[in-house]
Amino acid sequence: MKFLPLVWANLFHKKTRLILTLLSLIAAFMLFGLLQAVSVLFSSGADFVGANRLITQAKVSFTQPLPLALLPRIESIPGVARVAWSQFFGGIYIDERNFFAQFAVDPERLLDAYPEWILPAEQRVAFTRTRTGAIVGRKLAEQYGFKIGDKIPLKSFIFTRKDGSRAWEWDVVGIFDGKDADWSGRSNLMYLNFGQFDEARQFGQGSAGVYIVRVDNPDDSERIAKAIDSQFENSPDETKTQTERDWNLSFVRQIGDIGLIVTGILGAVFFTILLVIGNTMSQAVRERIPEFAVLKTLGFSDGQVTGLVLAEAFVLCFVGAALGMVLAIGAAKGVSGALNGAPVSVLPIVWAQAFVTMLVLAFAVGIFPALRARRLQIVDALAGR
Amino acid sequence: MTTLVSIRGVAKRYTRGKQTVDVLQALDLDIASGDFLALMGPSGSGKTTLLNLIGGLDKPSAGEIIVDGKRIDQLSSGQLAKWRARHVGFVFQFYNLLPVLSAEANVELPLLLTSLNKAQRKKNVAAALAVVGLSDRATHKPSELSGGQQQRVAIARALVADPTLLVCDEPTGDLDRKTADEILTLLQALNRNHGKTIVMVTHDAKAAEYASHRLDMDKGALVSGVVA
Numbered sequence: 001m002k003f004l005p006l007v008w009a010n011l012f013h014k015k016t017r018l019i020l021t022l023l024s025l026i027a028a029f030m031l032f033g034l035l036q037a038v039s040v041l042f043s044s045g046a047d048f049v050g051a052n053r054l055i056t057q058a059k060v061s062f063t064q065p066l067p068l069a070l071l072p073r074i075e076s077i078p079g080v081a082r083v084a085w086s087q088f089f090g091g092i093y094i095d096e097r098n099f100f101a102q103f104a105v106d107p108e109r110l111l112d113a114y115p116e117w118i119l120p121a122e123q124r125v126a127f128t129r130t131r132t133g134a135i136v137g138r139k140l141a142e143q144y145g146f147k148i149g150d151k152i153p154l155k156s157f158i159f160t161r162k163d164g165s166r167a168w169e170w171d172v173v174g175i176f177d178g179k180d181a182d183w184s185g186r187s188n189l190m191y192l193n194f195g196q197f198d199e200a201r202q203f204g205q206g207s208a209g210v211y212i213v214r215v216d217n218p219d220d221s222e223r224i225a226k227a228i229d230s231q232f233e234n235s236p237d238e239t240k241t242q243t244e245r246d247w248n249l250s251f252v253r254q255i256g257d258i259g260l261i262v263t264g265i266l267g268a269v270f271f272t273i274l275l276v277i278g279n280t281m282s283q284a285v286r287e288r289i290p291e292f293a294v295l296k297t298l299g300f301s302d303g304q305v306t307g308l309v310l311a312e313a314f315v316l317c318f319v320g321a322a323l324g325m326v327l328a329i330g331a332a333k334g335v336s337g338a339l340n341g342a343p344v345s346v347l348p349i350v351w352a353q354a355f356v357t358m359l360v361l362a363f364a365v366g367i368f369p370a371l372r373a374r375r376l377q378i379v380d381a382l383a384g385r
Numbered sequence: 386m387t388t389l390v391s392i393r394g395v396a397k398r399y400t401r402g403k404q405t406v407d408v409l410q411a412l413d414l415d416i417a418s419g420d421f422l423a424l425m426g427p428s429g430s431g432k433t434t435l436l437n438l439i440g441g442l443d444k445p446s447a448g449e450i451i452v453d454g455k456r457i458d459q460l461s462s463g464q465l466a467k468w469r470a471r472h473v474g475f476v477f478q479f480y481n482l483l484p485v486l487s488a489e490a491n492v493e494l495p496l497l498l499t500s501l502n503k504a505q506r507k508k509n510v511a512a513a514l515a516v517v518g519l520s521d522r523a524t525h526k527p528s529e530l531s532g533g534q535q536q537r538v539a540i541a542r543a544l545v546a547d548p549t550l551l552v553c554d555e556p557t558g559d560l561d562r563k564t565a566d567e568i569l570t571l572l573q574a575l576n577r578n579h580g581k582t583i584v585m586v587t588h589d590a591k592a593a594e595y596a597s598h599r600l601d602m603d604k605g606a607l608v609s610g611v612v613a
Contacts (some may be wrong), residue, residue, distance in 0.1 A: 002503070005490065006486070006490075006494075006497070009485040009486050009490070013484075013485055081471065187476065218461055290481065291481075291483055294481045295494070296485070297440075297442060297475050297481075298469070298475070298494055298498070298542075299466050299468075299470020299471070299495060299498050300469065301463050301466045302462065302466070302497065303463075304498075378442045378443070379437050379442055382442075382477070382481075
């Protein structure tokens with residue numbers, strides 16, 4: 001510990017270089033913390049803990065519709081509180097750039113399944129009674145200036161009307177809010193009354209994309225999920241039931257192997273950082289060869305000089321990694337919001353990975369300059385040779 | 386007076402590429418404990434090489450060097466490092482202070498290699514800075530000090546571990562006459578009042594006058610000796 005002030009002071013040999021080096025380390029480790037947190041989330045198995053809502057889709061693919069006839073059998077399973085269904089509509093508002101999610105739903109069932117959405121009673125009634133009705137999330141309404149009474153034209157890239165047209169028109173009858181800031185942040189979507197949708201569509205009547213199953217007790221969710229899937233095992237409509245969180249994540253998983261993508265990005269980032277910091281350390285030691293010669297003159301051994309350079313690399317990487325990981329915690333909250341509240345957090349395992357990475361990085365960038373300082377001949381170094 | 390440094394048949398040969406240069410040739414020298422020896426001679430005469438050998442910074446190609454009863458020419462580089470830390474203080478022409486450290490932190494460096502605790506180190510550093518008259522500049526960085534003050538800090542660093550021997554390589558070579566005289570007076574006081582044995586390499590005849598002995602070198606050999 002008595003050498004720490006010496007190590008610390010030597011880091012400030014060139015302040016501008018130190019700041020730039022630290023910034024690059026902070027950025028690298030922030031990215032590391034964030035991407036590893038995301039990777040851990042996506043690589044984790046099914047987690048039913050605390051899940052009060054399940055999503056049932058066709059086992060083959062979520063694009064395969066399920067008949068509405070399954071509803072009574074799902075509702076009959078003990079512990080199921082309310083079942084809703086939902087069909088992704090795939091509508092474009094005026095221009096392809098104006099894409100937002102719309103789902104055709106049974107109004108009563110949907111709002112029962114999602115008590116997190118707050119909709120005034122009269123608007124709820126209007127949504128239930130208006131077969132061309134739609135309700136819009138506050139965030140979406142503010143983005144496009146939608147208000148009650150508006151007629152919104154949507155061109156679905158999935159569903160054609162019986163008259164061959166893809167143009168649908170929906171009447172805004174309500175604007176819903178989230179129960180808290182988290183849910184308000186997710187209110188950038190629109191629900192459409194299943195009535196007009198099912199009557200007018202050219203194909204797929206009497207079916208929906210997924211069932212949304214609200215359970216009485218989250219502790220029963222795993223049992224209920226298994227019970228639903230076993231109900232339809234070996235039938236033409238086999239199902240796959242998972243928590244709402246896992247179902248949401250499965251969409252992102254379609255991008256590809258998240259773990260591989262994360263590893264690839266981090267590999268490139270840390271290879272670059274290795275070169276940048278390695279070069280910086282080499283330069284810093286090269287400039288201070290006479291100073292290391294003085295230390296050796298004073299009696300510092302080869303091992304102590306090697307240790308001082310490695311310690312400099314370690315302290316530099318440690319400070320950069322610690323600050324980067326702290327920033328990653330904040331960034332993870334932002335990503336969590338973007339993933340509809342999926343728990344993206346910098347878990348202890350990510351901290352442990354960051355620590356090991358930091359150690360490896362510090363050793364890799366420090367060892368060659370340290371060996372150079374170790375090998376220097378005092379007389380030659382003092383003479384500037 | 387007892388002999389502190391005994392040099393017998395010391396030679397030093399450097400090989401640079403295909404060229405071999407004999408810098409020192411079969412040199413014999415005794416330096417008494419408490420002596421203040423000035424080594425003079427033209428550039429390339431081998432005086433700095435001899436100083437490096439006495440200070441344990443380099444090893445001879447042949448011969449033996451005994452300092453305070455220890456054959457240092459047979460020590461490994463690790464053993465030599467430990468020996469230097471305990472027995473030798475160094476003063477260089479260009480001070481060679483670490484620019485990122487304050488004066489007191491520079492002076493403390495040799496003590497980091499001892500078992501002294503922080504309070505003891507601080508006390509010794511303060512004492513060394515007081516000896517060189519720089520107590521009021523303890524927290525200043527080298528860039529905030531004049532050349533003479535930097536050299537005083539370097540002398541304090543050389544003294545702080547209470548070494549047996551001080552080796553000084555052109556300690557006034559970068560200083561003006563007045564400041565050089567102040568530094569030389571300080572070295573002389575350390576020799577006379579504190580009993581430090583000093584070996585100093587210099588080009589400056591006036592500087593050599595502060596020493597108690599002067600030896601001239603030429604072409605790797607001692608050519609004359611003068612008692613001051």
